[in-house]
Amino acid sequence: MTPDAAPPAPVLSDGIVSLRPLGEHDVPDITLTAQDPLVARWTTIPTPYAQADAEAFVAERGGGAGPLPTWAITVLPDHRYGGTVDLRPDGSGGAEIGYMLAPWARGAGHAARALRLACAWGFSALRLEVVTWLAYAGNDASLKAARRAGFQVPEHIFRGYAVQRGERRDCWVGTMTPDDLMAAARQTEGRREFLGPDLTRRELDVLRQLARGASNRAIATELGISENTVKNHVRGILEKLQASSRSQAVVSALRLGLVSLPT
Template sequence: MAEPVTLTTPRLTLRAPVASDAEAIYEACQDPDIQYYTTVPSPYTRADAEAFVTLVDGWWDDGSEYVWALHSPEGFAGMVGLHKIGDGGSELGFWAAPEARGNGYMTEAARAVLDFAFGPMRLERVTWRAVVGNRGSARVAQKLGFQFEGVQRKGLPHHGIGGAHGRTDGWMAGLLSTDPRVPTNWEI
């Protein structure tokens, strides 16, 4: 059983989402890009946001996933998490609220999460995956030093706008605890 950990950066506070975050999560998840590029339900309801906050509590409790809400001086900025934690590895996932994009918050937050993953958690590897075409997510992964490992054909579940379920091609990259954490520049 793990207690939620709060992380801080020069501009952000990362903490487990709480009930008072549900409205901001709901509002952000109305963004078509979040619904297209992530696995949030589509359409996304207030009940989905409330259920998500409850799920995060359980994930922290059982140690399967650690998820943080990002808070900047302007307010709620997005979500970042370590998913599928086990056997020395995890997967990094994130999305930024539309009004928080373009200011480096996600790179800053994800760097703090990686410091936690490779520091106190002692993970050996963190994987990043994104729907092919999600260049914003890829730019963050590159800034963090992830090494591109290829395209997984039909490698990701895809909900898409309007709840069109299926699988989609996904980019994949990895970062080892021993890798230099310097920006990479891979062709996608």
């Protein structure tokens, strides 16, 4: 898929963090975020940054269309703009990911959730084979978020790998494949630090059965519970994944790396 053939970036959510297209109403918050010293230090964002820069950014990237899928990161309870994440496809099955969180959205692991949502969408909708990540060496918060999301990042420092405002910077470089994302999702699930919609353990069991195409009766037999209980779990799953059918729930769950298709 070539970059200019990218489908519109849709709304994505894991129940805690949501990604939605940027809009003009985000301009004041984007401006505040881009003026934050940490953002200036660790990204290529222009400095000084004025409201006109945010307006130009939204004009170019807003609305979810365009070759570089770009989202506002929003967080419960008020869905206020809390950051930006984007994918920059290379047209050959790869894309680089970029992100920043607003100061008011930091410190709760939201970056890792946003990275997973964007990568999962890239793997399914853009058929990406790999997403690459880079940060200037020393950006520990970003490294932690990336590794938590599933990026494989070796300790190696790549000398002068990237340019920031005309100056070469040492970098950490990592990659994520669909398998890495699945493995990370499974690992956090195992640690009961599940990074996804707030599904119960039982709902996850039922969701896995749904991915296998099992009927309510078959699920009830497999899990040793009544068909009525299965129905209740399916209702809960649909609600939490904001899905209107079982198959839509399975598609969402696949995107989020919650389940895999039987081989």
